[in-house]
Amino acid sequence: MNDVETKFRFKGVYPALVTPFDENGVNESQFRGLIDYVIKAGATGVVPCGSTGEFTSMRFDEKVEAIRIACEAAKGRVPVIAGTGAPYTNDVIKLTKRAAEFGADAALVVTPYFMRPSNREIFEHFQKVALNSDIPIFMYNIPQLTGVPLHWTLVDGLREIDGIVGLKDSSGDLINLTTILLRRPDEFQVVIGHDEVALPALAAGCDGAILASANIFPDRYVKMEAAISQGDLKDAKLIQRSIQTAVRLIVNRGGGLAVKVALNMMGVPVGQARRPLLEGDLLSYEDADELRACLEDLQLIPRGPVTFKMGGRTLVSETYPKAVGLVPDTVADLTLLHGESLTGVGHEVAHVDLVMGIKDGPIRAALENAGKLSEGFHQSNIIKGLLPTTVFSPTVTITDKGHRKLVYEDAQKGVFDAVRRTVTDRIIPEELVPDIAIAVNVFVHPKAINQRRVHLNNFRAVRFALRRAIEGRQSVEEIIARKDSARHPFAYNP
Amino acid sequence: MTKRFVPQGIMPALVTPFTKDGDFIEEGFRQVIDYTIEKGVDGVVPAGTTGEFVYMRTEERKKLLKLCVEFADGRVPVVAGTGQNSTRATVAMTKYAADIGCEAALIVSPFYLRPADKGYYEHYETVARQADLPVILYNIPQCTLGQLNVNVVEDLAEVDNIVGIKDTSGNIAYTLELIQKLKGKMPVLIGNDECFLPGVAAGATGGIMASANVIPHLWHEVMKSIQKGDMKRALEIQRSVQTFARLIVRYGGPSPAKAALKFMGFNVGRPRLPLDTGGTLTAETKDEIRVELEKLGIIPALKHADVSSVDIRKLLKESGADFQPEQVRLGQGSNKTVSVGVAVGSKSSSLGHAFVQLLTCSRVGHETLSVILEPNLAVRPSSIMMPAKKIETLRQASFFYGPVQSGAAKAVAAHLATGKISRNSIDNDIVIMGIDVDLNNRDRRAVTAATQDAVSKALLQIWR
Numbered sequence: 001m002n003d004v005e006t007k008f009r010f011k012g013v014y015p016a017l018v019t020p021f022d023e024n025g026v027n028e029s030q031f032r033g034l035i036d037y038v039i040k041a042g043a044t045g046v047v048p049c050g051s052t053g054e055f056t057s058m059r060f061d062e063k064v065e066a067i068r069i070a071c072e073a074a075k076g077r078v079p080v081i082a083g084t085g086a087p088y089t090n091d092v093i094k095l096t097k098r099a100a101e102f103g104a105d106a107a108l109v110v111t112p113y114f115m116r117p118s119n120r121e122i123f124e125h126f127q128k129v130a131l132n133s134d135i136p137i138f139m140y141n142i143p144q145l146t147g148v149p150l151h152w153t154l155v156d157g158l159r160e161i162d163g164i165v166g167l168k169d170s171s172g173d174l175i176n177l178t179t180i181l182l183r184r185p186d187e188f189q190v191v192i193g194h195d196e197v198a199l200p201a202l203a204a205g206c207d208g209a210i211l212a213s214a215n216i217f218p219d220r221y222v223k224m225e226a227a228i229s230q231g232d233l234k235d236a237k238l239i240q241r242s243i244q245t246a247v248r249l250i251v252n253r254g255g256g257l258a259v260k261v262a263l264n265m266m267g268v269p270v271g272q273a274r275r276p277l278l279e280g281d282l283l284s285y286e287d288a289d290e291l292r293a294c295l296e297d298l299q300l301i302p303r304g305p306v307t308f309k310m311g312g313r314t315l316v317s318e319t320y321p322k323a324v325g326l327v328p329d330t331v332a333d334l335t336l337l338h339g340e341s342l343t344g345v346g347h348e349v350a351h352v353d354l355v356m357g358i359k360d361g362p363i364r365a366a367l368e369n370a371g372k373l374s375e376g377f378h379q380s381n382i383i384k385g386l387l388p389t390t391v392f393s394p395t396v397t398i399t400d401k402g403h404r405k406l407v408y409e410d411a412q413k414g415v416f417d418a419v420r421r422t423v424t425d426r427i428i429p430e431e432l433v434p435d436i437a438i439a440v441n442v443f444v445h446p447k448a449i450n451q452r453r454v455h456l457n458n459f460r461a462v463r464f465a466l467r468r469a470i471e472g473r474q475s476v477e478e479i480i481a482r483k484d485s486a487r488h489p490f491a492y493n494p
Numbered sequence: 495m496t497k498r499f500v501p502q503g504i505m506p507a508l509v510t511p512f513t514k515d516g517d518f519i520e521e522g523f524r525q526v527i528d529y530t531i532e533k534g535v536d537g538v539v540p541a542g543t544t545g546e547f548v549y550m551r552t553e554e555r556k557k558l559l560k561l562c563v564e565f566a567d568g569r570v571p572v573v574a575g576t577g578q579n580s581t582r583a584t585v586a587m588t589k590y591a592a593d594i595g596c597e598a599a600l601i602v603s604p605f606y607l608r609p610a611d612k613g614y615y616e617h618y619e620t621v622a623r624q625a626d627l628p629v630i631l632y633n634i635p636q637c638t639l640g641q642l643n644v645n646v647v648e649d650l651a652e653v654d655n656i657v658g659i660k661d662t663s664g665n666i667a668y669t670l671e672l673i674q675k676l677k678g679k680m681p682v683l684i685g686n687d688e689c690f691l692p693g694v695a696a697g698a699t700g701g702i703m704a705s706a707n708v709i710p711h712l713w714h715e716v717m718k719s720i721q722k723g724d725m726k727r728a729l730e731i732q733r734s735v736q737t738f739a740r741l742i743v744r745y746g747g748p749s750p751a752k753a754a755l756k757f758m759g760f761n762v763g764r765p766r767l768p769l770d771t772g773g774t775l776t777a778e779t780k781d782e783i784r785v786e787l788e789k790l791g792i793i794p795a796l797k798h799a800d801v802s803s804v805d806i807r808k809l810l811k812e813s814g815a816d817f818q819p820e821q822v823r824l825g826q827g828s829n830k831t832v833s834v835g836v837a838v839g840s841k842s843s844s845l846g847h848a849f850v851q852l853l854t855c856s857r858v859g860h861e862t863l864s865v866i867l868e869p870n871l872a873v874r875p876s877s878i879m880m881p882a883k884k885i886e887t888l889r890q891a892s893f894f895y896g897p898v899q900s901g902a903a904k905a906v907a908a909h910l911a912t913g914k915i916s917r918n919s920i921d922n923d924i925v926i927m928g929i930d931v932d933l934n935n936r937d938r939r940a941v942t943a944a945t946q947d948a949v950s951k952a953l954l955q956i957w958r
Binding site: 342361362363365369 | 842848849850855871895903906908911938
């Protein structure tokens with residue numbers, strides 16, 4: 001390759017774009033819509049066909065198509081770094097050539113995976129790819145997926161190869177990354193690819209970022225980078241804090257699939273991930289609800305009207321957080337809504353079943369029994385100072401003082417906070433509050449010990465269960481589709 | 495030089511019985527030693543991993559070894575666990591074991607501050623040379639986080655006083671490499687109960703295992719069957735003890751081993767802190783151990799009542815809820831494992847009232863929960879289920895809220911898939927199930943299938 005093209009300098013934050021699919025392959029209009037969205041939201045470049053783009057689930061011609069669309073859509077606005085990696089060296093060369101033809105500014109080449117080549121073979125792989133490429137090459141280290149870590153000693157040599165201009169490091173290994181940063185010459189560009197450590201990596205001297213979550217809020221990272229470059233770590237930390245929970249879910253629970261779920265909820269349609277990735281699997285139902293709540297906090301979920309009907313009355317919540325595809329326009333009947341949710345892990349899990357409805361409906365049964373002590377029955381109580389009226393109904397036999405405290409203080413506080421939050425979330429309309437009641441059946445394991453998690457898990461469980469009750473989730477279609485693959489935790493032999 | 499001792503056969507990694515305050519329970523220790531010797535063990539191993547050696551001070555450990563020699567009383571050899579972090583301490587402990595009459599020492603590879611290959615070699619070589627006792631190497635990377643590489647073991651096998659290796663890794667490829675490369679120079683003993691059969695079939699000549707506190711005779715039979723060439727019999731026994739072995743290995747070693755011995759009536763107390771708080775071994779798992787012991791005929795089986803037909807209205811009444819029969823459709827389904835009564839009605843009917851009542855004011859032992867395919871995936875129409883018989887233990891609860899719940903949910907989901915449940919029903923009806931299950935049945939898969947069968951039959955009577 002000639003010298004002119006090596007002048008490419010990575011700047012800012014590029015999303016590792018998800019790839020919208022339809023039955024024919026890449027959904028061009030959605031893909032263009034996404035690229036428009038990210039550029040408008042502040043992305044300084046785009047990366048089609050990365051790991052987040054599910055490149056391993058695409059045929060060769062689909063990858064070509066995705067790169068073509070990205071190059072055309074981004075042209076004149078932002079640079080394109082095309083993902084062209086593959087296990088087989090010649091496949092990489094072939095796709096990189098096509099990317100160059102479309103005008104991609106550089107190629108992102110993942111280390112060969114599955115058959116795990118030796119360092120020598122990895123070296124030759126990159127040598128051959130660079131030698132045969134007309135555009136600069138960024139190497140891509142993501143050992144969580146490839147099983148092939150690029151150690152700094154290997155990078156020492158690889159970065160000398162003509163045509164290799166940089167490295168995207170998605171390992172999250174800050175020890176290796178710091179060594180790479182300290183040893184590199186200026187012209188070797190190092191880009192952080194692990195969303196959770198973007199802040200420390202940028203502070204340590206990375207030239208920019210290619211991130212899955214930059215599909216969603218590239219501006220946050222752009223601002224974070226600007227703050228760091230001005231030496232304002234305090235501001236950078238505030239930005240990181242605002243997105244860290246969402247980022248943790250995206251990175252660890254499905255990558256591209258999680259990003260797609262998020263974008264769809266925000267009203268940027270990108271379709272579903274390809275099989276074998278599946279919603280409700282690696283990104284659990286719990287995670288999806290959590291992700292939605294994070295996006296609400298970031299004001300990325302559109303708000304709109306939801307009509308509640310009860311008997312002859314109609315009430316409208318004008319600013320309901322209407323995650324696209326999850327929320328119906330009308331809740332047709334408030335006689336009795338039923339929701340279930342389990343959150344957390346280990347002994348601190350919260351498992352709640354709850355019902356909600358108009359006070360003169362069947363929920364009366366819960367109100368009438370609250371506070372009554374009868375032999376052989378679990379006792380329930382109305383939570384003090386909380387509206388809508390909420391019955392707290394623990395269904396576990398109290399084993400000792402510590403357990404009692406976990407149930408009646410921590411778990412009950414979780415229920416209290418969740419109900420109140422659901423009103424301030426504008427999910428339960430204010431005008432409805434006097435007319436409805438909620439009853440929550442709560443389980444706290446006798447061996448739980450971590451109070452903070454018991455509180456938080458019950459808060460999340462009740463918050464999610466209320467939303468599910470109101471919004472009618474999970475759907476009948478989901479129930480039917482998962483009837484054979486559902487994983488019940490106690491259904492199997494030890 | 496001591497005469498070369500050849501470790502072989504079945505040896506229990508003895509538990510160390512402790513009181514709640516952490517004192518030895520000598521009586522319990524003697525009971526386990528007597529029991530295992532009576533069951534034909536080829537030696538006993540005090541102060542191994544199962545013996546919680548890491549929780550014992552030097553003096554305590556010496557006392558324990560002494561007690562063991564005294565209780566074994568020459569009936570079988572005592573192989574003392576003498577491994578410590580430092581080489582010097584290991585030498586001292588091994589010398590002590592030699593002095594009091596132990597036949598050999600089982601020495602875990604140094605952990606926490608762990609050396610590389612050379613350091614492992616010199617550690618073992620030093621102990622073997624300085625302490626006048628045959629040494630068995632001990633590889634347990636799950637705990638030490640370090641692996642004794644095969645080439646180090648090969649070199650150590652050349653050292654006079656090193657007489658064998660116990661491999662607890664459970665890594666069959668590693669075990670087979672050891673057996674192959676040692677060429678019979680010294681025996682390989684299996685330390686991972688789950689892999690005993692394949693290890694022995696590949697050439698291991700014995701096992702030092704936690705579960706050998708409980709079922710040494712069964713392990714003997716596996717070994718003898720293999721050596722006789724009767725693989726069919728060996729497999730049969732291994733399969734019968736596989737779940738028990740798995741429970742012991744995966745739920746913390748000493749805690750489940752002690753739980754099993756206590757079910758058998760031995761006074762083995764509890765593990766020392768931080769292990770005895772019920773985190774690693776929950777009450778549910780403890781109950782599974784009991785069930786396995788029952789299956790193996792080690793303890794008598796509890797007998798549960800047979801399944802009886804569920805009268806859903808009667809059951810609801812007993813739980814303080816009722817409904818008006820004319821507002822409700824009923825279904826009934828049963829087989830020899832599960833019996834179910836199902837009631838379906840509209841949310842605004844008397845059944846809606848019962849639904850809320852059961853969910854929010856439940857009867858102790860008859861706790862009602864949503865019917866879910868898995869957590870966060872409840873079925874529709876809104877469905878709840880309650881046990882017809884009172885639930886007495888946590889394991890029983892995990893049974894009911896496990897395979898029974900799963901089977902019930904699968905039945906509803908499958909019925910939804912047929913399209914027989916109208917949209918109106920999905921939105922406006924609720925379902926209450928009362929379910930009785932044969933608690934003598936121990937196969938969760940079978941219970942899931944039986945529940946799905948019974949609930950499906952009942953649903954078919956309601957939504958044809």
